[in-house]
Amino acid sequence: DSGVTQTPKHLITATGQRVTLRCSPRSGDLSVYWYQQSLDQGLQFLIQYYNGEERAKGNILERFSAQQFPDLHSELNLSSLELGDSALYFCASSVDFGSYEQYFGPGTRLTVT
Amino acid sequence: DQQVKQNSPSLSVQEGRISILNCDYTNSMFDYFLWYKKYPAEGPTFLISISSIKDKNEDGRFTVFLNKSAKHLSLHIVPSQPGDSAVYFCAASKGSGNTGKLIFGQGTTLQVKP
Numbered sequence: 001d002s003g004v005t006q007t008p009k010h011l012i013t014a015t016g017q018r019v020t021l022r023c024s025p026r027s028g029d030l031s032v033y034w035y036q037q038s039l040d041q042g043l044q045f046l047i048q049y050y051n052g053e054e055r056a057k058g059n060i061l062e063r064f065s066a067q068q069f070p071d072l073h074s075e076l077n078l079s080s081l082e083l084g085d086s087a088l089y090f091c092a093s094s095v096d097f098g099s100y101e102q103y104f105g106p107g108t109r110l111t112v113t
Numbered sequence: 114d115q116q117v118k119q120n121s122p123s124l125s126v127q128e129g130r131i132s133i134l135n136c137d138y139t140n141s142m143f144d145y146f147l148w149y150k151k152y153p154a155e156g157p158t159f160l161i162s163i164s165s166i167k168d169k170n171e172d173g174r175f176t177v178f179l180n181k182s183a184k185h186l187s188l189h190i191v192p193s194q195p196g197d198s199a200v201y202f203c204a205a206s207k208g209s210g211n212t213g214k215l216i217f218g219q220g221t222t223l224q225v226k227p
């Protein structure tokens with residue numbers, strides 16, 4: 001158990017809909033990262049937050065947005081969903097903004113039908 | 114543009130033998146490399162890392178080798194155990210440490226046969 005929690009575990013929704021994925025980092029960690037793993041792909045970095053502020057951005061679609069709240073939990077919002085958005089979404093946390101050794105949650109599997 | 118590549122999707126070895134997983138990268142700005150292990154239905158778990166100023170780092174049965182001139186790194190597992198069967202991801206990071214953003218390879222599935 002990494003100490004990072006993600007909810008929900010599975011999500012099935014239709015095209016055009018909007019969903020919110022939630023992540024709670026390890027106790028004491030200030031940085032949260034979001035990664036997407038599509039079929040047969042490695043993990044693609046989406047976005048990083050540190051202590052409530054956006055720190056780095058990857059190839060995150062404009063339909064996707066994220067935020068980190070004062071209690072340090074983070075939410076990833078996916079809107080106008082398309083079939084291609086079906087993937088595993090992982091949240092990771094680390095103690096600092098430049099920490100490469102990150103602790104990953106179990107992931108949320110999103111299926112768009 | 115895949116900056117980190119793991120060209121072998123899978124590898125099968127016998128218990129007790131050496132497992133060698135390979136990774137190539139294209140960006141010479143990468144300065145830190147990591148290996149993560151992933152079991153089904155779990156998130157990736159950090160395994161071992163190496164800074165670009167080193168060419169080898171060892172931790173128990175796991176050793177990572179870095180060849181900067183060839184832009185190649187490898188993970189050696191000796192001796193391999195059935196519990197090592199998992200997907201292994203190579204990852205890289207670049208820059209000043211302002212972000213922990215990681216670039217991952219596609220992963221290699223290791224099967225260790227008893």
